Amino acid sequence: GQQLNQSPQSMFIQEGEDVSMNCTSSSIFNTWLWYKQDPGEGPVLLIALYKAGELTSNGRLTAQFGITRKDSFLNISASIPSDVGIYFCAGQYAQKLVFGQGTRLTINP
Amino acid sequence: GAVVSQHPSRVICKSGTSVKIECRSLDFQATTMFWYRQFPKKSLMLMATSNEGSKATYEQGVEKDKFLINHASLTLSTLTVTSAHPEDSSFYICSATNRVRGNTIYFGEGSWLTVV
Numbered sequence: 001g002q003q004l005n006q007s008p009q010s011m012f013i014q015e016g017e018d019v020s021m022n023c024t025s026s027s028i029f030n031t032w033l034w035y036k037q038d039p040g041e042g043p044v045l046l047i048a049l050y051k052a053g054e055l056t057s058n059g060r061l062t063a064q065f066g067i068t069r070k071d072s073f074l075n076i077s078a079s080i081p082s083d084v085g086i087y088f089c090a091g092q093y094a095q096k097l098v099f100g101q102g103t104r105l106t107i108n109p
Numbered sequence: 110g111a112v113v114s115q116h117p118s119r120v121i122c123k124s125g126t127s128v129k130i131e132c133r134s135l136d137f138q139a140t141t142m143f144w145y146r147q148f149p150k151k152s153l154m155l156m157a158t159s160n161e162g163s164k165a166t167y168e169q170g171v172e173k174d175k176f177l178i179n180h181a182s183l184t185l186s187t188l189t190v191t192s193a194h195p196e197d198s199s200f201y202i203c204s205a206t207n208r209v210r211g212n213t214i215y216f217g218e219g220s221w222l223t224v225v
Contacts, residue, residue: 033214042115042202042216043153088152095141095206097214099152 003027006089006100013079014108021087021103022073029091029098032065032072037086037102046087047074079107112136113205115217122193122224129189130220132159132203138183139205144176147200147219159186159203193224 006023013019023032031050035043047058049065049072056063062075076083084107089100114133122128132142140161145153157178158166165178175197177189186205190197202219206212 035216040200040219040221042113042219044216045214048213092214095212095214096143096155096158097153097204098155101152104150 004089004091004098004100006103008103009101010104010106012106012108015079015081017079019076019079019083019105020073021089022071023089023091023100024071025091025098026070027091027093028069029093030069031092032063033090033092033097034061034063034072034074035088035090037088039085043088076105079105081107081109083107112207113203113215113217115201115203115220117220118218119221120223122222124194124224125192127189127191128193128222129187130201130203130222132186132188132205132217134184134205134207134215137205137207137209139186139207140183141206142180142186143204144178144186144188145202145204147202149200153202156188159188161186190222193222195224198222198224 004023004025033048034046037043047063052069053067054065060077086102086104088102090097116131142159144156147153156171159178159180161180167173180186203217
């Protein structure tokens with residue numbers, strides 16, 4: 001089946017640092033999505049990418065859809081404590097989503 | 110506020126009993142909803158596609174007789190875990206697609222199931 005490889009699995013950073021995470025896939029997706037999930041809650045959409053090569057920003061977040069449509073990255077600039085959580089990439093086919101394994105972000109104040 | 114609501118948010122049931130989880134789209138109609146399962150510290154795995162007015166489509170390895178899905182209306186899908194066992198304890202999350210808003214996918218808040 002389709003799988004997404006997300007890295008790193010976890011990150012421990014200082015407040016104010018920039019963060020970068022990425023996802024790769026052996027399959028092509030038409031849409032890449034990045035979600036944040038807080039403990040005990042459902043995922044919340046951060047950024048959606050619809051075109052190969054697309055670079056999209058949402059505040060301090062920037063994500064890019066790879067040219068090959070098999071990869072994507074998410075950057076968070078100037079991290080703050082509320083950025084703590086688990087970040088998931090997801091590739092969309094039809095209306096279904098395939099999720100990466102997640103990146104757990106921990107921020108030291 | 111939430112556009113997809115799940116209920117209950119937490120449920121504890123005894124082994125052998127059945128438990129129903131509801132997923133509602135609050136301000137849009139969803140002909141298709143999806144059910145995901147998430148184990149602690151793991152990713153979300155698609156279980157099944159819930160189709161309004163027809164049978165659900167299950168992913169490989171998901172027991173259809175174990176996880177009954179009913180999509181009786183355009184705003185409601187239910188997941189019933191039958192004859193629950195402790196290994197069924199998990200976080201169950203539904204999603205619905207708003208086709209009017211560019212096929213935006215919305216997730217419910219999730220439901221924690223603990224089988225004791």
